[in-house]
Amino acid sequence: MATAANFSGRVAPWNTWGRKPSPKTGIKSLAVKTTCRLDGNRLRREQHSFPWQRNGESKLLNGHKFNPLMASRRSTNNDSNSNHDSPSDLIKDFYVCINEKNMRKLGDYISADCYLEECSFPNPIDGKEEVFRFFKRLMTSMGDNVKFNVQHVCQEDDQLIAAAKWHLEWKKSQIPFTRGCSFFECAEEGDKLRIIKARIVIESPLKPGGYVLSLLKVVTGTFDDFPRATEWFLKSPHVILSWVLKIYSISLGLFINPILKSYVHLWNLATYLQSYVFQFVLKILKLFLK
Structure with missing residues (x-):
């Protein structure tokens, strides 16, 4: 014992x-x-403590290797929304800024040489100021309740290219004919990723259906019958359009312009009459419903 x-x-x-x-x-x-x-x-x-460096080996945190350099970079990304590791993260934050009407952060995502092609507009938008003015008008037109719902974002592995599929919602209800796709090309400027090129394709409210295929068949048949003229047209389509406008202004403009003006005045008169009739009906309903 x-x-x-x-x-x-x-x-x-x-x-x-x-x-x-x-x-x-x-x-x-x-x-x-x-x-x-x-x-x-x-x-x-x-x-509970984090030994940053011990014996020259990276430690495990929650089953993953933890690198101090990556940790400092991630903390910097959390502090500043302008730094992004991938184009997909940049595009997601870009649409978040549009939904939140955050114009200050939105300007950090646009490059000085940004080039935007919006398929609803006849001409592209060139330069940071013009592109920023376009998105500013877009955010103003959306109002307080319309938001972008970004469904899918994908990117190229070897290139700084990303694409987003989206539609517009009003109070989480989808608005018809507002589906679209956006394609972005990014570039590194210092330690930040910025958008340098963009193309936006929006769903058309007109649904011609099979008529588009019939028109395509006529156009391709004409191209096959006149290959030389087709090659010349495809290389310089603006020349054909300018000649068409000149022919219209010289020969047909003298006759068609008065008809179009009278047609427009007729529609304006019809809209005024409809508005007066609608107001009259509302006044009658107010008298009977009181």
Whole structure:
């Protein structure tokens, strides 16, 4: 029994069974308990602390390798929304800024040499100021309740190109004929990714259906019958359009312009009459519904 007590450094529990512990024994047990508690706290602090570098190896955090350089970069990205690791992240944040009407951050995503092709407009939009003015008008036209719902965002692996599929919603209800796709080409400017080229394709409210295929058949048949004229036309289509406008202004403009003006005046008169009739009907309904 004595040997067991001396070897452990403490009084064996079977030696103190049935008798009151002495004051010295109580002090020793208190010291042992205090030391164990302090050691447990030290272990707990070491478990919750992050050793950035130990023995030149990256440690595991939640089952993944944790690199201090990547950690500092991610923290910087969280502090500043202008830094993005991929074009897809940039495009997602870009549409978030449009929904939130955040014009200051939106300007950081646009390059100085940005070039935008919006298929609803006849001419492309060139330059950061013009592109920013376009998106500013877009955010103003959306009002307070219309938002972009971005469904899919994909990107090229080797190139800084991303595409987004979206539609517009009013209070989380989809608006008809507002589906579209946007294609973005990004470029690195310093330590930031910015949009340098964009093309936006919006769903057309007109649905001609099979007539488009019939028209395409006529056009392709004409191209096949006149290959030389087709090659010349495809290389310089603006020349044909300018000649068509000149012919229209010289020969047909004198006769068609008065007809078009009278047609427009007739429609204006019809809209005025409809508005007066509608107001009259509303006044009658107010009288009877009171």
